[in-house]
Amino acid sequence: MEVLEQLLANHPFLLGLKAKHLNLLAGCAARQEYGRGDFLFREGTEADQMFLLHSGRVTLEIHQPGIGEIQLESLLPGDVLGWSCLFPPYRWHVDARALEPAVVLILAGDCLRPKLDADPELGYAVTKRLLNKVHERLEHVRMQRLDLYNVRPGERIP
């Protein structure tokens, strides 16, 4: 338990979180390893966990019939994925696959949600960090969809 708490405390996403809050989160947490090619989650299945990437890389991808897998974004250590476990209908809408062996800290959704609701201070601290991540990722997505290295950037969005 203490090791887990330490891992959580050192994860960039939770940096600066109060000890009592880390303790609350640790109660929902587990450490999980994935091999190269393993799926962290599959589209359409129940979104029941949030993932804090400790090491390794994970890609978010989606399958298009006739084309195959399209990689949307690869995530690096320090990134967080699995926001869908916080909101109904609690279902994944992309696949997450390990590109290389990965160590992940998992927070169980049905454990996490009541704790965030019950303790607004914790709820806000986590939400604010999430919002910052969403902001960062949104910026990346904006830049990505501009298709900047195309001959006429932004003109043809495939």
Place this chain on the structure above:
Amino acid sequence: MVASICHAREVAKREPTILGREGLSALLDTLRANGYQLVGPVVRAGAIAYEAIAGLDDLPAGWSDSQEPGRYRLSRNDSPALFAYTVGPQSWKKFLPGAVTTLWQAKRQPDGGFVIAEPPTAAGNYAFIGVRPCELAAISIQDRVLQGGEYCSTAYLARRQKNFLLAVNCTRPGGTCFCHSWGTGPKASANFDLVLTELLSPPGQRFLLEIGSATGAEIAVQIPQQIASPHELAESAQLLERASHQMGRTLATAGVKELLARNIEHPHWESVAERCLGCANCTMVCPTCFCTTLSDTTNLTGDQAERVASWDSCFTLAYSYLHGGSVRSSRQARYRQWLTHKLSNWFAQFGEAGCVGCGRCITWCPVGIDLTAEVGAL
């Protein structure tokens, strides 16, 4: 040797003298005898133009102009005055080196390669007759731009190396003039060989002659003249003093550089754009606008190619073309570029403003956009 002619006109100090009409005629003949081609003001298509002249008789005697934003009219009376108008749509950049210059030609070789050769530079020993003080300032600005930096325009340099400037002080400013705001007129102070001030008071038409360079002095000694009387000197000074109060326009030049630099975003640009046609007239008539585009052409068989430099304007879309589009696609951005370059960025690039107060851009704007008013509105 060459550089000293272009960069520093050595001033020979001598007493101002007086010429009659015959004296001026003799001066023009002397210039021609010294190998200069004379270029001066003539009436062409209802405006004052600069063209080759044979002598005094080609000058626009009795003509004067009236200029307002978007308006230019010439009229004639029976006055013998030769310089009673101000500047027309043309400026001396017509000859320095002109609107189109061939830079080089390339020829395909039998082995599939090609060679490049330069055409001979057209030197042209021009004596400009009747250069106004604002135009002297404009030539001096172009000197700095086209031959004052690390790289020079050789075509410009060739023309300026043997270029005689016979200036004329302005005793009658026009409706769009504001040279007094920049201190570039109405009296010539530098960058000329000889300068005239036309006097029309009794006993009749005569010209006060002052020397601005050693070359000017060499020419001046070859013509008959008299020492100017104190009365004539006083009259000339009085005419020029009066002229400086008769400018049709005024520009608040103090702080204009900073004013434009801090107003890159200003609602007024949009208001200008509503009127501006993007026609590029202002840049074509401007005596300091120096931008050229380079174009490449081939003959029909495709085995000969050449590159020409021709006047370009920041008001065209092609001017800022980048990756299939224009950086300044809106007219407001193009007007802002032009005005900000003239009155602000030019200082950073060349240490002075790119405007001399000649008023051409105001007169020849088809919708009468007035630079002095636009600056005032910022």
Place this chain on the structure above:
Amino acid sequence: MKLAKSVPGAVTEAMVPEVVRVRQVIRETGDTITLNIAPPPRAGGFLFKPGQFNMLYAFGKGEVPISISGDPGHPSELLHTVRAVGLVTSELTKLQIGDRLGVRGPYGNGWPMERAKGNDLVIVAGGLGLAPLRPVIYHVLRQRGEFRRVALYYGARTPQDILFLHELEHWRGRLDLDLSVEVTVDRAGADWFGHVGVVTALLANAYLATDGTVAFVCGPEIMMRFAVRELERYGLARTQIWLSLERNMKCGVGLCGHCQYGPTFVCHDGPVYRLDSIGDLLSRREI
């Protein structure tokens, strides 16, 4: 027009291209090649600074500014990486071994290698923006001891659009070079095991000491604006960031007026600018 300053009698013809021959054509991607050109004969070879460019002339078609993508320490070789986007660049990408083209240059200021000495160097490149930065990497590898940590972050459109792929792999694999190389693409299929996402996302894991780091950024202008924002987010000051800008260029020597960017001429005041030297122009429209 030509250079007629300097020493009287020593007139260099700046507006007249020198005719040179293509030695080798390297296909980089579907629309991009690298021309290996026999450089114009100069005493000591064709010397240039990383980040400088030449004007390349395709017979009868016209001239374009193209940055030099080769090794500044190897002046007997002149490399230009060209993408077919317009009339002249399309013509240049069709050139074969032995074909002739015109060259004028080198022009522009180049990257401030002196300023990067003794510092960490972060290189951020997007798309074809890697080409003018490759000479920086060559320079660093030649003088590796003069720089501290050196990291290259490069974003391309797809795995097929990655420039200098073999070299990137080589640099990445050579531990003795001590060069960190991270490549990302905007889109990829399942057969790509590199990063997917924008180049700025990689900076989150970059080592950016706020003191003693300089950043060189080159790519499309929007990409550079995003990169600047990201670098500032991690604490770099505007005096630590350099960008290579692009504007329409005709003469390359400051006489034609086209490449003006605010109070500067990109051809001789740039193309490399320290971010603070251009004020807030980068975020202004239609400059």
